[in-house]
Amino acid sequence: MLNDKIVVVDYGMGNLHSVVKSLSRLGGEVLSSSDADIILSASKLILPGVGHFAKAMENIQSLSLDAVLHQAVLENKIPVLGICLGMQLMSQYSEEGQQKGLGWFDANVVRFDFRSTDHLRIPHMGWNQLSFSDPHPMLIDVDLSDEFYFVHAYHWQCNNAAYTVANTNYSYPFASAVARSHIWGVQFHPEKSRMGGEKILRNFLFHRFEDVTE
Amino acid sequence: MYRPRIIPVLLLKKQALVKTKQFGKSIYIGDPINAVHIFNELMADELVFLDIDASREKRSISPQFVKKVGEEARMPFAVGGGINSISAIKSLLQAGAEKVVIGKEAATNPEFIRACTETYGSSSIVVCMDVKQTWSGKQKVCYLNANKIIPQDPVQYAQLIESMGAGEIIIQSVTRDGMRTGYDLSLLQSVALSVQTPIVALGGAGTIHHLIDTYHQVPVNGLAAGSLFVLKGNGVLITYPTNTRSLFSI
Numbered sequence: 380m381l382n383d384k385i386v387v388v389d390y391g392m393g394n395l396h397s398v399v400k401s402l403s404r405l406g407g408e409v410l411s412s413s414d415a416d417i418i419l420s421a422s423k424l425i426l427p428g429v430g431h432f433a434k435a436m437e438n439i440q441s442l443s444l445d446a447v448l449h450q451a452v453l454e455n456k457i458p459v460l461g462i463c464l465g466m467q468l469m470s471q472y473s474e475e476g477q478q479k480g481l482g483w484f485d486a487n488v489v490r491f492d493f494r495s496t497d498h499l500r501i502p503h504m505g506w507n508q509l510s511f512s513d514p515h516p517m518l519i520d521v522d523l524s525d526e527f528y529f530v531h532a533y534h535w536q537c538n539n540a541a542y543t544v545a546n547t548n549y550s551y552p553f554a555s556a557v558a559r560s561h562i563w564g565v566q567f568h569p570e571k572s573r574m575g576g577e578k579i580l581r582n583f584l585f586h587r588f589e590d591v592t593e
Numbered sequence: 594m595y596r597p598r599i600i601p602v603l604l605l606k607k608q609a610l611v612k613t614k615q616f617g618k619s620i621y622i623g624d625p626i627n628a629v630h631i632f633n634e635l636m637a638d639e640l641v642f643l644d645i646d647a648s649r650e651k652r653s654i655s656p657q658f659v660k661k662v663g664e665e666a667r668m669p670f671a672v673g674g675g676i677n678s679i680s681a682i683k684s685l686l687q688a689g690a691e692k693v694v695i696g697k698e699a700a701t702n703p704e705f706i707r708a709c710t711e712t713y714g715s716s717s718i719v720v721c722m723d724v725k726q727t728w729s730g731k732q733k734v735c736y737l738n739a740n741k742i743i744p745q746d747p748v749q750y751a752q753l754i755e756s757m758g759a760g761e762i763i764i765q766s767v768t769r770d771g772m773r774t775g776y777d778l779s780l781l782q783s784v785a786l787s788v789q790t791p792i793v794a795l796g797g798a799g800t801i802h803h804l805i806d807t808y809h810q811v812p813v814n815g816l817a818a819g820s821l822f823v824l825k826g827n828g829v830l831i832t833y834p835t836n837t838r839s840l841f842s843i
Contacts, residue, residue, distance in 0.1 A: 396663050396689040429686060431714040464714075475714065495789035497812045498597065502716045502760050504791050505598045505814060506638060506837075526838075528669055530691060530716045532760070549595055571669045571691065573636065 385584065386421035387411040388448070388465075390438045392430045398462065401570040405581055415447045423584065424448075424457050428464030432488065432533065433476020435464055448481060458561040458588040460580075463531060466557065466564030475533050483562050485538040486554075493550040502532035503549045507567075509556065509575075511545040516586045517556060517563055517579060518544065525575030527555070527567035534566060561588045596843045597808050598638040599834060600817040602795060603628060605644045605674070608658060612819055613645070614771030616723075616739045622823050625658075626665055628831055633667045635833035640666060641694060641763075641817060643721075644674025648697045648737055651675065656684040663689020671719055677705070679712055686717060694719045694763065700736040700743050703753050710758035720759045721795075722750055724780055725767035732780055739767045747780060748787045755788045762788070763817065766796030771820050773799025781811045793817050801834050808841055 385407050387398050395411040402409040402425070412418060426448075428435055439445050451457045461469045470480040473488035480488070491501045506526040511518055527547075534553040537543055547555035547566070555566040556579075563583060569576030603625060604611050610628055611619035622628070625642070632640060642662065644654040654674035662670060672685055673694025682693050698705050699720045709718045723735050724747050733742040734750045745753060751762055764784050766777040776797045785792045793815035794807055804816040823831055834840055 394663075394686055394689055394691065396660070396687070397666075400664065429691065429713070429717055431710075431712060434712060498808075498814060499595065500789055500791040500812075500814060502791065503595070504716065504761060505595065507595045530669070530760075532715050568669065568691075571667075573667065 383422040424459040426461040426465035432473040433478035461564035509545040527572040598815040601822040640670040647675030653681040659688040697736040706757035715760035721763040763793040769797025
């Protein structure tokens with residue numbers, strides 16, 4: 380872990396600062412970059428993101444980062460954690476701007492679909508919890524009572540239930556933490572989620588992704 | 594389960610923390626970064642920083658200041674004051690804010706909100722509507738430190754803002770600001786029930802019970818306050834409730 384180089388992928392959308400800061404607090408060398416060589420030399424990657432799906436994909440393409448990310452994650456098997464929009468970008472397609480994603484998961488991103496009544500409104504903004512039954516390295520030490528900070532109007536729709544690590548209920552349950560071997564994603568902001576978030580980040584940083592198999 | 598947020602709103606004047614009463618004279622509270630440290634310890638859900646001179650001085654809240662907050666804040670935070678361009682939003686989000694709060698520019702040019710949400714998605718874009726009661730008892734939406742009013746009433750304005758895609762609307766009662774007598778429930782009720790966008794109540798909270806009662810009576814997503822979290826009587830004291838979940842019986 381201590382020799383790890385964590386690279387937060389900078390594709391020009393939002394808030395890299397707090398991600399870098401909370402990872403640095405946990406130890407290890409953390410930097411943000413959009414440089415292909417730096418991304419490819421990372422021991423672990425973070426794909427962050429705040430904002431609009433289609434705009435984010437446009438940015439990634441215009442920086443030619445899509446090919447770099449495919450190479451890093453799919454060929455070189457560098458472990459990656461997608462956060463919020465970053466998790467959404469790992470899907471096939473999003474309704475937000477009708478845009479194709481990186482396609483690392485057989486999942487689509489759809490807008491919350493319910494008529495807002497009472498306190499449940501769209502976007503889903505604020506503190507919520509996870510529900511999970513099966514253990515996963517991402518969830519070590521995570522409690523059902525831990526709170527996580529969410530800010531999103533669109534959510535994952537998994538076509539393969541095996542990807543789901545945890546769900547969150549907001550009018551209905553949706554996949555809020557997902558994984559496929561070394562590719563992890565969370566819809567909430569672990570860097571803004573106090574102890575619960577710190578556990579998730581720590582689990583990602585300390586997990587040994589040695590035998591990456593599909 | 595989802596629960597409402599309790600949000601301290603911190604007012605900035607020349608980079609110092611202040612508190613106003615009915616948007617009038619302000620008193621000095623302290624150093625904003627010091628307040629962030631205390632709210633970290635108290636585990637506040639979220640913070641909002643508003644630079645109350647920025648619009649009048651035709652500038653936005655300082656990205657350098659926001660960066661300093663971003664380096665210290667362990668919780669999500671939103672920033673507002675004089676934001677009237679996409680490039681200003683970009684620099685504030687990059688400086689570490691989760692969300693930006695837009696007041697005057699939304700009131701005078703609602704299409705701006707659509708442009709913002711098309712770039713940043715609705716989740717990062719919050720509109721703060723200031724509402725003051727006139728002598729005749731009518732509620733008017735106002736801007737520029739409550740010196741100017743717009744033609745739409747609060748409900749019409751909230752619906753307009755919603756149609757532009759804003760992710761959240763802060764309803765701030767100018768009349769109740771700093772009064773600590775409770776939120777304007779009828780204002781909150783009328784607006785919250787006319788839109789589906791998340792609503793944050795602001796202006797008037799003086800006790801924790803004001804927060805709890807409002808949550809149970811109005812479908813709000815956030816309960817924000819200034820005085821409640823920075824003053825005790827006439828003295829400065831930074832406080833924050835513990836165990837929010839049980840407070841709301843969630």
